[in-house]
Amino acid sequence: MLHSKEKENKFQTLFETMNLGVSYQDHKGKIINVNPAALKILGLTLNQMEGKTSIDPSWKCIHEDGSDFPGETHPSMIALKTGIPVLNKIMGVFNITKKKYCWIKIDAIPQFKEGEKKPFQVYTTFDDITIIKETEIQLKENERRYIGAQKMGKVGNWEYNIKTGLLWGSNETLRIFGLNPEKNNFSLDYIEKNIPKLNFVRQAMINLIEKGEKYDIQYEINVQKKIKIVHSKAKIIYNINGEIFKIAGVIQDISKKYKNKLELKESEDKFFKVFKNSSNSIILSRLSNFEIININKATFKVTGYTTKELKGLKMFEIGIWKSKKDYKKYVKQILKKGRVKGFETTFLKKSGESRIWKISGEVIQIKKEKFTLTIIEDVTEIRNAEIELNKQRNFTSAMTENQPAGIVACNAKGKLVLFNKAAKEWHGIDVMTFPKERWAENYGLYKSDGKTLLKADEIPILQSFLGKKIVNFEMVIKAKNQKPRYVICNSAPFYDSLGNKLGALAVMNDITHQKSIEESLKKSQEEIKKALLELERSEFLLNESGRIAKVGAWEFNIITQKLRWSNQVFKIHKIPIGEVPPIEEAINYYIDGSAEILEKAINNSIKNNKKYDLELRFQNALKEKLWVNAIGYPILNKKNEVIGIRGVIQDITENKLIREKIEKTQEMHSLLANNTNDLICLQEPDSTFKYISPSIKNLLGYEQSEFIGKQVFSIVHKDDVLPLRKVMKDKIFNNNSAEAYPFRALHKNGHFVWLEFLSSPVHKDGEINYFVTSARDITQWVLAKEEIQEYQTSLQKLTTEITMVEEKQKKQIASNIHDHLSQSLVISKMKILELKENPNLTVIDEDLKFIEAHISDALENSRKITYELSPTILYQLGVIEAINWLIEDLQAKYKIKFKFSTNLTNINLSELNSIILYRSIQEILTNAIKYANASLVKIEIKKTNKGVDLFIIDNGIGFDTSILNNFKNQSGSGFGLFTVTERIKTIQGQFSITSKINSGTNIKIFIPLLK
Known part of the structure; x- marks a missing residue:
């Protein structure tokens, strides 16, 4: 057992060294003793504390909510008064040394003398819990700011408990899924019912859990019959045993951002569809040196130059400008005014042909470089047609009967x-x-x-x-x-x-149809007005709900001049998370005049209690230039006085660039549509116009507004309506046909104009959304084609007549040779034989033999000439036998191998058609011998349901078949084959030829048979 003196010493040591603050107060509440820990916690000296009571107002005690803590209710005073211990009371006491409140947890225990009921003193201990309390307050504040940032940034949290299968979502998560946070009916069943592609989301979750793959996905959700696009990230949370406890993630509504990307792609697709399908030449070149960067397909048709030939050349290097003076004039206008419209002069195609072109050009900017977009329209036929039109005006009265x-x-x-x-x-x-x-x-x-x-x-x-x-x-x-x-x-x-x-x-x-539509429009005017109002409201709600992604929260206290940031704000500034820079330094991150704009907005918000919402230029610590959306709201006290500002900052650089690209693409599309004389349209799948270019006025005399919402058939010639509908029904458009389709359209002045159009589909979500259609005026071309067809018909008739006359003459010559020359030669030969038998003429026997031999040769040659001029076998036995005789003759004469096969004994043709077919085959075989150097020629004749197919194939040197399309340049075999083509056409046949250099020649002839 310790002596009382030792106990007292140990107690005193404990009293002076313990971390708990301890004080003793007498029965009146006056402090009579305190330990060092109490002095340190309260920031006071012993002299400052001794003799004071808990009622003294200098303590400045407060409750946890910040309200005053009256001295009468102090735990030590209550314990003295009631004689009952008061435990675990929390109080804020102002520390004079630290000049701030410290938080303590107090236990007050009354002490009694033996036999007395009232305490003679109170023993009070208190623990410093300031750090714990400040941490708790900071956590609550962070939670409040975090919830606010989630709400402003449209970012929600969710957690899924693996064991219980329960799903939790933050208020913003519930809002994203269209739920009311106050009702909180968020569940796994509800979520799965509203995810169209549920298997995709489930598989991503399985891959996260089983394979540790990254969970970072985008998917669709169905919210109140509307589709939203959301972006979700998640990670696995483990318990202390390393087992999977739950999945925690975030979710964000990115519908607007996704829509912007789709609109950009659609706009770019629209521009390149027009660029690709335009019948006019379009050339993109650098403004700095006029180097050609890109051209469309029509450029080859207009200029004769391929993409490979033009790409990389300067505009003046092409050689299309007939006059250098005109080129300099064009360049001068482009450089001075930035655009040229309708510059018309004479140009040269690659072939050297002179053409009249109308050029329009404009300077455009792509990213940071300037280019010229040049549109070339070949107006040669139009100008020629205008000349021809002046000659034909006297005949216009005859056209009135055909006008609608x-x-x-x-x-x-x-x-x-x-x-x-x-x-x-x-x-x-x-x-x-x-x-x-x-x-x-x-x-x-x-x-x-x-x-x-x-x-x-x-x-x-x-x-x-x-x-x-x-x-x-x-x-x-x-x-x-x-x-x-x-x-x-x-x-x-x-x-x-x-x-x-x-x-x-x-x-x-x-205008009966238009009148009917006009009446319908009047009836629906009120509905349209209502729809427009609803559209404006929906657009406003959509814009307000789109402030998502990369959002940081901040708050500025006017009184303390302190600035608070969330972690995302540090990330946007690219500085380490930690100490927030002063507001003056923070504003310096804004560049290009944005700092002044922001300062003005903040001052206005403080002065006039106004919200601000700005798009500003920003440069982070890594010198990266961004666009940010800065939003600020004034903070008010109970007296409605502004005591601070809180808000969000969002990195919108990507959206800003997308909007600029959309605007640039739309500008380029408008440039194409507004500067071409071709008609450019956007049509619904049922042909209803949703857009039509201004060139409709020049082309057909109508205003754009007269066709929006209408179908094309109202102006199509009645004879062309059914064929045009059939074309659309057969889905020529849907198959992206590159073949232009012609039809007649009614001009507003009453006459018809021939149009040729191309159409390409634009797809969205795998289905056709609309068509991009371009059309041009081909009236003069159609008229010229009709004249050419009439000329060709006349030429074919003339060819037939010439063939008949030629064959008659050949037949007559052959008959004369046979009836006269051959007969004379036979008689002469017989006379020579008779003279040879005369013994008195043996002296001239050698001379007679010489004459006999020459007469025999002449007789043989006369027979061959007779056969070649008019082969009697053709008239007697038909084409098949005549071809057999011809092959045998050519094979014997030229030592070339022929292979002939057929399933016919004869071809049922008229005499004229038989002659034309035979002469055509003779010409083809002669060409193969003379020009092809062939060693083998195969001939095959087959009968089909429609007629006869004839194939001629040789293994010769081949040739370039393009010479058949250029009559002026034809010589040798080219001219002969051109003649064969025309002959076959006169008997309603078809002639086709394919050939490659050193690969031989294949010829096919189809002849319809007589019924």
Whole structure:
């Protein structure tokens, strides 16, 4: 047992060295003793504490919520008053030395003298929990800021417990999936029902758990019948035993970012579809040196130069400019004004052919480099057509019958002299002898209301007869047994070259269909207005919900001038997570004038309690230049005074670049569409126009607005409607056909224009979204083609007649040789034989033999000539036997091997067709012998259901078949084969030839048989 003195010493040592603060207070609450730990915790000296009570206001005690802690309720005072210990009370006490509050946990225990009920003193211990308390406060603050940042940045958290199978999601996660955070009905079943491609997500989770693969995926979710695109990352959380405890992840709505990428790709696809399909040449070259970077397919057709020949050359090196002066003028305009439109002059194709081209060019910027986009339109045919058009204007009156518009004319006396086909049909009458006073009644002419008959002086053609020009007069034609027809009438007087009145002309266009559409549009006007308002609201909500990804939260306290950042803000600045720089230094990260803009916005927010939302230029610590979205909200106290600002900063560099690319691509697309004379359209799969280029005005006379939302068939010639529908039904468009399709379209002035169009589909999600269509005016080309066809028909007839005359002459010559020369030679030979038998002439026996030999040769040659001129076997036994004889003759004469096979004994052809076919085969075989150096020629004749196929194949040296398409340059075998082609056409046959140098020649002839 220790003596009392030893106990007292040990107690004193413990009292002075323990970490807990200890104080003793007498029965009045005055402090009578404290240990060193208490002085250190409270930042006071012994003199400052002795004699003070817990009621003293200088302690500045506070509760955990920051409210005052009255001295009367101090644990030591309560323990003295009640005699009951007061334990685990937390209190904030102001530390004068550290000039801040420290937090302590107090236990107050009353002490009694033996036999007394009231305590004579109180023994109080307290532990310094400041660090724990500050950490707790910081955690709560971080949680509050984290939740706020999640809400602003649209980023949610989720956790999946492997053992329990329970799924937890943060409030933002619930919002992403369309759930109300207050109800919190987030579950695994709900999530799986709303993920269309669930197997993909499940497999990613399996790969994470079983293989340790990275879980970083994008997938679709179905939220309230709308599809969202989300981006999710996750990692495995292990327990202390190293076992998988749960999966923790984040999820983010990236729908807007995904949509931006799709729009960029679609815009680029649209531009390159137009670039590819344009019938005009398009050349992209550098502005600095005019080096050609890229060209489209049409450039080869227009210039004759291939992509390989042009790429890398300078514009002036091509040699297409006939005049260097014109080239310099064009370059000067491009460099000075940045664009050239409709520069027209004479150019040279690669072949040397002169053509008239119209060039339009504009300087564009791609990334940081400037280029010129040059569009070349070959207008040679157009200019030639304009010349030809002037010659044909006297024949235009003959075309009125074919116009879909109603045309009526009167002569100089006011008498009706013309009712075209459409006018007769519309009025239901073709009588032109009614008096003027009865025209409205008999021809069914009403005002636009369809009820009031026109007066005589209101009828357009009568007004024009009196010298007045009528423009777009709307009226109704109500013929018997026909529905009312709404028409737009234009009329004018016309005069001869001396100014004498010749009469008046009225042209009426049927607008019944347009009227019907107009009425429908009026009825739906209110619905459209409502839809537009709803669209604006939806667009606003979409824009507000799109502030996602790379978002950091921050807060600025005006009183303390301190700035707080989340970890993401440090990442955006590319500086280590830790100490936040002063606000002045933080603002210096903003460049190019953005710092001044931000300072002004912050000051305005503080002064006027205003939110700001800015897109600013930013340079991080690694000198990387970014675009950021800076948003700030004022923080108010209970008196609505601004005491700080909190907000978010988001890296939007990628979205900004995507928007700029979209704008640039759209600008380039507009440049192409607005500068070409071709018609460029975007059409729905049912041919409804959703866009049409301004060139519709020059090409067909219509405004763009007249066709948006309508189908093409309303202006297609009635004879072309069914073929055009069939083309679309057969999915020529869908197969991306490169073959242009021609049809006739109605010009607004009433005449028809031939158009040729190409169409390519644009796909979205594996399906056709719309078509990009380009069309050009080929009217003059069609007219020229018709003239060529007429000429070719005449030429074929002439060829047939020439062939007949030639064969008759050959037959006549052969007959004369056979009947006269051959007979004379036979008689002469017989006479020589007779003389040889005469013994008196033995002296000249050698001479007679010499003469006999030459007569025999002459007789043999006359027979061959007769056969070659007119082979009797052809007329007697037919083509097959004649070919057999020809082959045997050629084989014997030229020592070339022939192989002939057929399943026919004869070909049922007329005499003329037999001659033409035989001569064609003779010409082909002769060519093979003379020019091909062939050692083997194969001939095969087969009968088919439609006719006869004839194949001729040789193993000769071959030749370039392109010479067959250039008549001017043909010589030798080329001219002979060209003649064969024309001969075969005259008998409705088909001729085709393929050949390669050193690979022989294959010829196929098809002949239809007589029925």
